[in-house]
Amino acid sequence: MKVGVVTFPGSLDDRDAARAIRAGGSEAIALWHDDADLHGVDAVILPGGFSYGDYLRCGAISRFAPVMGSIIEKANAGMPVLGICNGFQILCESHLLPGALTQNQGLHFLCTPQTIKIENTSTPWTHDFIQGAEIVIPLKNGEGSFQCDDPTLAMLESEGRVIARYVGENPNGSRNLIAGITNARGNVVGLMPHPEHAIDPLTGPTADGLPFFSSILSVMVGK
Amino acid sequence: MALDTVAIATTTPDQEQPFAALGLKPDEYQRIREILGRRPSSSELAMYSVMWSEHCSYKSSKVHLKQFGDKAPHSDALLVGIGENAGVVDVGQGYAVTFKIESHNHPSFVEPYQGAATGVGGIVRDILTMGARPIAVMDPLRFGPADAPDTRRVLPGIVAGIGGYGNCLGLPNIGGEIIFDETYAGNPLVNALCVGVMRHDQIKLAKASGAGNLVVLFGAQTGGDGIGGVSVLASETFGSTGPAKRPSVQVGDPFTEKVLIECSLEIFAEDLVVGIQDLGGAGLSCATSELASGGSGGMRVELDTVPLRDPSLSPEEILMSESQERMCAIVEPSKIARFLEICKKWDVTVNVIGEVTDGDRLIITWHGETIVDVPPRTVAHEGPVYNRPLAKPEYVDRVNAQVLDLPMPSTAAEVKAAVLKLISSPNMADKSWVTSQYDKYVQGNTIQSQPEDSGMIRIDESTHLGVAISTDANATWSYLNPYEGAKLALAEAARNIATAGAKPLAVTNCLNFGSPEDPGVMWQFAETVRGLADGCLEMGLPVTGGNVSFYNQTGDVAILPTPVIGVLGVIQDVRERTPMSFTDAGLDLYLIGDTKNDLAGSEWAYMHNQRGGQSPIADLQAEMRLIELLLEGQSIFAAAHDLSQGGLAVTLAEMVLHHDVGATITLTQEIAVALLSETPGRVVVAISPSDAEALATLASNHNVSVTQLGTTGGSSLTINDAVIPLDELRIAHTQTIPKLFG
Numbered sequence: 001m002k003v004g005v006v007t008f009p010g011s012l013d014d015r016d017a018a019r020a021i022r023a024g025g026s027e028a029i030a031l032w033h034d035d036a037d038l039h040g041v042d043a044v045i046l047p048g049g050f051s052y053g054d055y056l057r058c059g060a061i062s063r064f065a066p067v068m069g070s071i072i073e074k075a076n077a078g079m080p081v082l083g084i085c086n087g088f089q090i091l092c093e094s095h096l097l098p099g100a101l102t103q104n105q106g107l108h109f110l111c112t113p114q115t116i117k118i119e120n121t122s123t124p125w126t127h128d129f130i131q132g133a134e135i136v137i138p139l140k141n142g143e144g145s146f147q148c149d150d151p152t153l154a155m156l157e158s159e160g161r162v163i164a165r166y167v168g169e170n171p172n173g174s175r176n177l178i179a180g181i182t183n184a185r186g187n188v189v190g191l192m193p194h195p196e197h198a199i200d201p202l203t204g205p206t207a208d209g210l211p212f213f214s215s216i217l218s219v220m221v222g223k
Numbered sequence: 224m225a226l227d228t229v230a231i232a233t234t235t236p237d238q239e240q241p242f243a244a245l246g247l248k249p250d251e252y253q254r255i256r257e258i259l260g261r262r263p264s265s266s267e268l269a270m271y272s273v274m275w276s277e278h279c280s281y282k283s284s285k286v287h288l289k290q291f292g293d294k295a296p297h298s299d300a301l302l303v304g305i306g307e308n309a310g311v312v313d314v315g316q317g318y319a320v321t322f323k324i325e326s327h328n329h330p331s332f333v334e335p336y337q338g339a340a341t342g343v344g345g346i347v348r349d350i351l352t353m354g355a356r357p358i359a360v361m362d363p364l365r366f367g368p369a370d371a372p373d374t375r376r377v378l379p380g381i382v383a384g385i386g387g388y389g390n391c392l393g394l395p396n397i398g399g400e401i402i403f404d405e406t407y408a409g410n411p412l413v414n415a416l417c418v419g420v421m422r423h424d425q426i427k428l429a430k431a432s433g434a435g436n437l438v439v440l441f442g443a444q445t446g447g448d449g450i451g452g453v454s455v456l457a458s459e460t461f462g463s464t465g466p467a468k469r470p471s472v473q474v475g476d477p478f479t480e481k482v483l484i485e486c487s488l489e490i491f492a493e494d495l496v497v498g499i500q501d502l503g504g505a506g507l508s509c510a511t512s513e514l515a516s517g518g519s520g521g522m523r524v525e526l527d528t529v530p531l532r533d534p535s536l537s538p539e540e541i542l543m544s545e546s547q548e549r550m551c552a553i554v555e556p557s558k559i560a561r562f563l564e565i566c567k568k569w570d571v572t573v574n575v576i577g578e579v580t581d582g583d584r585l586i587i588t589w590h591g592e593t594i595v596d597v598p599p600r601t602v603a604h605e606g607p608v609y610n611r612p613l614a615k616p617e618y619v620d621r622v623n624a625q626v627l628d629l630p631m632p633s634t635a636a637e638v639k640a641a642v643l644k645l646i647s648s649p650n651m652a653d654k655s656w657v658t659s660q661y662d663k664y665v666q667g668n669t670i671q672s673q674p675e676d677s678g679m680i681r682i683d684e685s686t687h688l689g690v691a692i693s694t695d696a697n698a699t700w701s702y703l704n705p706y707e708g709a710k711l712a713l714a715e716a717a718r719n720i721a722t723a724g725a726k727p728l729a730v731t732n733c734l735n736f737g738s739p740e741d742p743g744v745m746w747q748f749a750e751t752v753r754g755l756a757d758g759c760l761e762m763g764l765p766v767t768g769g770n771v772s773f774y775n776q777t778g779d780v781a782i783l784p785t786p787v788i789g790v791l792g793v794i795q796d797v798r799e800r801t802p803m804s805f806t807d808a809g810l811d812l813y814l815i816g817d818t819k820n821d822l823a824g825s826e827w828a829y830m831h832n833q834r835g836g837q838s839p840i841a842d843l844q845a846e847m848r849l850i851e852l853l854l855e856g857q858s859i860f861a862a863a864h865d866l867s868q869g870g871l872a873v874t875l876a877e878m879v880l881h882h883d884v885g886a887t888i889t890l891t892q893e894i895a896v897a898l899l900s901e902t903p904g905r906v907v908v909a910i911s912p913s914d915a916e917a918l919a920t921l922a923s924n925h926n927v928s929v930t931q932l933g934t935t936g937g938s939s940l941t942i943n944d945a946v947i948p949l950d951e952l953r954i955a956h957t958q959t960i961p962k963l964f965g
Contacts, residue, residue: 009482009570012393016667019684034568050391053478109386109660138664142390197664202798203681204664 001026001217004041006071008033008062012049013084013196020196021045024213033065043080043124043216044071046087048141048194058101058143059089068094080124080216081188085141088180088190097183097190098156099148104141105173113205114139114193115167116179120160123182124219125189128211134167135208137198139179144192146174146181156181163189226538227265229593236262245272251607258601266587266594269539270602273505274512277773280606283739284771287749290756291766298765300728303426308349308501309419310767311426312729314793318682319426320690321353322418324363324733324789326772330472331413335380339413340388340475341449344547346417347392348501351484352550354427354491355419358666359680360389362399362415363694363733363787367408369649369963374403377411379964384475385415386660391477392484395669396661397678400694400787403649404829409777414733414770414787418692420682425491430498430517431553431579438511438524438577439559441566442483442549445507446532449473449545479548486569487550493565495558502549508542508602510551511577512585515599518553520583522599527590528576538589553579609739616743623703625835627822631895635944638894641827642940642947643955645899646876648830651869652959670797674877676719676865681797689797693719693790695867698783699824700838705747709754709786710841711903715867716790717762721850722865722906724801724857725792730759732769732788737781739773747784748773755786761843764790801853804881805862805909808936812886813918813929814871816849816905820896826869827899845904845927852925853906859917862909872898874907875932875940876952885937885949894943909935 003021005028007014018028029041033051038044051062062068068090075081075096083091091097104110113136118129129135148156153175156162164180172192180191195209232238240262242252247268255263255271263271277283291305302319303311309323327342343360350357362385367374389396394417431438449472490496498517500510507529515522526538536544554562559575566573580586585602587595632641645651654673663672670689671679677693695715701708717727734751737744748771759766775782794800822828823836853863866874879885890897910918922929933941940947 010391010478012391012481012665016665019667049393050478050481053391053476055478108383109390109662111390111662111664112659140390140662140664194664197667199667203667203669 001220002029002041003216004029004031004038004044006031006033006044006046006067008051008065010049010051010053011047013047013194016196017045017047017084020199020209020213023199024210025217031067033062033067036066036070038070038074042220046083046090048085048087051086051090058086059093062090063093072096075188078185078187082125083190084194084196085192088192091188091190096188097181098152099146101143101192102145102147103143104145109142110171111138111140114171116164116193117167118164120163120182123163123186123189124216125212126163127215127219136206137193137195137209138205139171139193141192145172146178146192148175159184164191226589226592229264229596232264233261238262240268242268242272246276247272251275254607259597264594266538266542267597269543270508270512270595273508273543274602275606279505279509281771282607283609283611283773284748285608286610287752290752294756294760295765296760296763301765301767302423305766305768307428308352310729310731311353312767312791314688314690316683316686316688317422318420318688319423320418320420320791321350321355322416322692322731322789322791323349323768324414324416324694324731324787325770326733326735327413327415328410328735328772328775331381332377332411334472335377336384337472337474339381339384341473341547342413342415343385343388344475344477344480345503346415347394347480348503348550350417350419351487352427352429352499352501353419354425355421356488357394357417357419357484358668359397359678360394360415360417361397361678361692361694364399365402365404365407365412365785367403367411368405369403371408373408375964381411381413382657382660388475388477390662392481393665395663395665395672397663397669397672397680401654401657404698406698406783410775410782412735412785416692416694416789418690427491427496427499428517429500429513431514431522432518433497433555434521434579434581435556436497436579437554437556437559437575438522438579439552439554439562439573440529440549440576441552441571441573443476443479443546444530444532444572445541445544446546447536447540447544450540450543473545473547475547482569482571483548483550486566486571489565490562493561495562496552496554498553500551502551504545506542506544506546512599512602514551514553515585516603518579520599521580522577522585523580524577524587526587528574530572530574538594611739611745612742613745613749614742615746622835623837627828627833627836629822629828629831629833633894638942638945639947642872642876645826645869645872646952647955647959648826649959649963650826651873653957654960656960656965670800671723675803676722679723679725679794679797679800687796687798689794691720691723691725691792691794694787695719696785696787697824698785699829699834701751701784701786702834703824703836703838705750705784706754707838707841708784709751710758710843711839712786712788713755713758713762714841714843714846714903716788717850718846718906719865720790720792721853722801722863724799724854725794726854727764727790727792727850729791730764730766730788732766732786733772734769735772735775735782735785735787737776741781744781751784751786755788758841758843762847799857801857801860801863803862803864804878805884805935806882807861808884810861810909810935811912811915812932812935813908813910814905814932815852815908815927815929817902817928818892818897818900818905819902821900821902825899825901839903842904848925848927849904849906852921852927856918856921859910859914860908861911864907866905866907867901870899870901876956878907879940879949880953880956883949884935885939886933886935887937887941888933890943907932
């Protein structure tokens with residue numbers, strides 16, 4: 001299984017995502033923002049960071065990178081795509097996912113171990129979780145508050161497209177405590193917290209994030 | 224303003240020049256004239272003024288800093304010593320680690336966010352310049368009283384600036400310090416440390432050799448920010464009046480720096496540079512003169528080829544600009560095509576601005592006319608050296624003679640109240656409000672970060688090799704006795720490394736002092752350097768570099784002498800490290816080391832507005848025995864935590880709160896001294912009861928005393944008859960900082 005990790009100028013967690021992919025049993029392939037060639041990957045991860053400095057709106061410039069044209073096309077055809085943090089923001093800007101990520105309610109960058117509840121295990125990224133599992137992975141961002149209009153929120157909820165929700169106090173003001181969502185087809189997932197930083201208790205708070213990277217193998221091989 | 228060239232300078236020797244406004248003294252200006260045999264051109268004057276500033280030339284500190292070389296212990300670990308952008312240490316397995324700490328105090332007071340942000344940016348480029356990938360940052364910070372209005376202005380800005388810049392670079396922030404003291408009310412200290420790693424054969428130096436090689440400027444365009452920053456800001460005392468100095472503070476762009484880091488590392492990996500220097504304080508003046516001076520001396524630069532953000536800048540301003548995120552490399556002509564290609568890949572602006580020449584002159588032209596023609600060594604390395612007068616200040620004997628009059632808790636209620644008061648004081652309170660604004664996870668190699676005793680980073684995923692770093696200072700001890708204060712800070716930093724199981728290897732420092740023109744301050748400085756050099760020699764730890772920050776004062780009042788000492792250590796297997804706290808009940812807690820009545824300079828004394836008495840005398844032999852014990856006994860320690868500010872009371876509170884596992888402690892000594900004294904050379908360890916004999920053997924082998932304190936478990940911290948529920952302790956510990964700044 002080949003999973004691509006895109007490096008944009010300003011991507012920070014690309015090497016961490018590649019490490020997590022390997023830990024999950026797949027091969028990590030480096031993809032470059034300026035290269036539309038996806039090099040035959042089976043799935044793509046858009047990692048965290050501050051692509052282009054996020055000086056405009058987070059993800060607003062990356063959305064136009066040559067590689068995104070190919071990813072949007074493949075995602076619409078069903079290829080699994082996971083956007084973490086800045087990757088989630090890019091997916092929203094690309095209209096692969098609805099809504100937007102806005103500045104945290106507390107107005108500060110916040111880096112903390114965060115409990116989230118997995119609410120949808122039917123995506124290729126969450127397949128290895130048990131429905132309702134509560135896991136602890138790092139949350140770290142300045143603009144992680146998920147916002148959308150009421151009809152979108154009602155749609156996400158009624159269609160079971162909220163894949164993960166914050167547990168406890170709302171860390172950033174996200175609507176309905178949303179930490180992650182998926183598209184209608186269920187192949188594109190955006191997640192604000194960072195499972196790639198929770199694959200080994202030695203370097204992260206837990207190893208709870210690993211199923212996000214092993215699921216893809218289970219799903220594709222199981223097919 | 225008409226262009227002033229070397230030719231004009233030669234023919235108009237009597238033209239008046241604004242050397243004083245640029246921070247040069249009359250005799251310094253005279254010396255420039257003697258070196259050149261004529262008056263300097265205005266561009267030359269600009270270069271000399273910034274390079275001969277206190278910040279760049281170390282003119283007041285040089286004669287003292289020499290001791291770090293003269294008294295250097297023999298060390299096989301030192302690969303690059305003082306003088307380069309940062310020292311480099313061999314940590315084994317072919318890896319070299321470089322680390323350095325630098326101050327950005329004055330800019331951060333003027334413009335907290337940008338001042339602190341560019342402080343991070345500058346130290347990261349110093350590390351990158353050595354050829355290393357930056358892997359972590361730390362930030363020792365000092366502010367005025369926590370409830371002072373100006374602290375509310377500068378602290379949130381500084382913290383946001385450090386986070387905003389460091390987070391965007393993808394560098395984990397693994398520790399530091401936050402201290403509040405009225406001495407810093409008008410002069411906060413923002414020290415920034417960065418550590419980087421490379422293979423031995425990747426070390427790069429700042430030298431321009433090989434005539435015909437190209438001088439390449441890459442990174443951000445040059446703008447008008449930070450012009451004269453070093454001379455105007457870092458080398459003058461803040462007065463209460465005077466013009467706004469904001470234009471001298473640089474503005475940072477972390478995205479550009481992140482791209483510059485990746486671009487540079489790719490260039491280094493292909494071995495495309497002969498020498499490299501970052502542009503920090505004194506900008507192009509510094510980079511060109513230091514590179515030329517580090518080589519054979521000859522260099523020609525066409526200044527009009529420098530890409531500008533503001534096309535109206537004069538050549539003098541371009542030479543002095545401290546625009547951030549710029550690097551200057553020396554590249555062989557055969558490698559320039561590939562160099563440019565990599566810059567293009569990363570969208571990094573790059574220009575060939577000159578070449579290395581035969582001879583020993585640095586010549587800079589502006590549209591064909593020569594505006595600078597100087598021997599570069601006289602700019603970069605042969606600046607003025609002052610042996611400034613020093614005198615022991617009168618306060619020393621007076622405050623040393625003061626007898627402390629402190630409340631000494633003895634009943635259960637008093638002990639409980641004292642612990643809660645201490646643990647909730649701003650200096651001892653939980654700093655998560657600050658550290659949660661920093662990314663500590665990025666890069667996936669962070670083993671330890673705040674609130675552990677030291678930060679620890681894995682540098683090899685397959686062999687589990689890692690490094691640990693700690694920074695420490697006790698300014699009150701340095702105020703009472705600067706010689707001992709420096710040694711004590713060194714010992715504490717080394718101990719903080721060893722508690723985790725890492726072997727101390729090398730030292731960096733950031734020496735924050737008042738005006739060197741005050742003989743009393745100069746005495747504090749001289750004593751500090753003497754103490755640190757003696758301490759490093761005794762402990763066998765080389766000083767690899769550092770930074771001196773003078774003029775930290777408001778009006779005539781200097782800050783307390785604040786030498787921040789950083790120690791780096793190596794750990795063979797990070798999986799075996801000893802954490803600061805325990806997760807299990809039923810472990811035995813021991814105090815290693817003796818407790819004396821050392822309340823002078825303690826947090827308890829500070830909380831009661833007393834700064835007198837005598838600092839402890841550092842016993843470095845005992846410290847070294849303790850370190851050996853900690854390293855040898857690593858496998859039996861479930862936890863180990865250093866005792867420093869706040870003494871045993873704070874150490875125990877931090878240990879029980881970390882994993883919410885309580886402890887029951889029995890103290891036989893006078894309880895106030897046992898809990899509140901800050902005698903150095905002590906550590907609390909947790910071991911399994913079955914390892915008691917092994918600990919006793921270790922203690923006897925290393926001639927260190929151990930005392931059983933009690934056992935872990937339960938939902939309270941119980942000290943003799945005082946029972947403090949963990950919930951109550953947690954609320955006291957965690958609410959202070961958010962209430963003040965949240």
